[in-house]
Amino acid sequence: MKKYKVSEECIGCRACAEVAGDNFEINDNNIAYLKMQPGNEDEEAKCEEAMDICPVEAISVYKNEETDLPDAIVAGSNIKATLDKHPELKQVLINLSPMFKRMQNPALYNTLARFANFNDAAKVTGLSVCEILHTLNHQLGTESKLLKIMPECIKITHDEIEDESTEITWKESPELYIYNNNTIEDLVEKTSILSPQENIVIISTEKPDELLKVANGLNFNFNIEKNREYRVSIFNPAEKEELLPWKERKEDFEVLDVRKMTTDPFDVILKKAYSTEDDNGFVLVQRFEPHPMINMLSEMDFEHMTEQKAATEFWIYFHKKVSKIDDSDTSTTKVNAVIQSATPVAYPVIMRLLQSDKIRKHINIKELKVW
Ligand code: SF4
Structure with missing residues (x-):
């Protein structure tokens, strides 16, 4: 039985999938791929027809299985390297288990898939490694190659x-x-x-x-x-890089522009301040220099510098000094807290909470809203 392949010339016209729908499919990138190599004469005839009608001659037949076919995918094959080479296999994996949908998340694809192999994938998804390899190699037409090496491959463990x-x-x-x-x-x-x-x-x-x-x-x-x-x-055992003084890296701070806010930005600014880590900072852009806020944040260990860029445009760079919190207490959990207040009367209480090292060490403020 012949084995077919689709080259990068494919323009996604779908003609092959119309003619030989059991064997060709169009992936999310609008490129045809071999869903399954032909398994009988009828399918092979349809694949031949698809090859004939392809307008850009993107379909061809593997000439020599030993030399022309790609290498078999084995248990130790790296997932990212494999999928970069055969992107059509992503959909095949998703069809096998919805857990492979994680590969559609770029962050996971560039981390997890980069270090994982198909043996790992089998453990995570609960599928047998044989089932994964059989399906992928069947797709590529490399099953016979796989069968020659499979006994060793499936012994790879963690x-x-x-x-x-x-x-x-x-x-x-x-x-x-x-x-x-x-x-x-x-x-x-x-x-x-x-x-x-x-x-x-x-x-x-x-x-x-x-x-x-x-x-x-x-x-x-x-x-x-x-x-x-x-x-x-x-x-992570890597050595820390020496940081520049904060005023030399203030342009990298996140900008919080509150000039167009129609409500009091107090809670937004406080929440930003609370979530800012030591030796880091943020830039508050306001129509005026907000002295009360500057005073409040200075009590939370923030230092600042102000630049007036225009008549009604002030950039206040806030930098959080390195905390002197005593960390000898080895408590292992922080309690999540939500603070909401419908009156500014609560400002002083909230400030007390935020200024307390002890409270900050034990409470994680998930939401802070004052209106
Ligand atoms: S017929 Fe050719 S160009 Fe059209 S989708 Fe199939 S492989 Fe691609």
């Missing part, structure tokens, strides 16, 4: 990664994150962007294979403990 678990030599963050199906995307992203000398601690009932793969791929140190559940501590 044991090698677990062997890399190291002693904890870093000061762990007091926050604990729970790893489950709902948090996985968020935690993979958090892990992949850990700054030098930062760490993240995760608790999970299942072994968090995806995070370990990302940590391993980024050369982070990690420690795994298994008791009733998994406790994973991941640390």
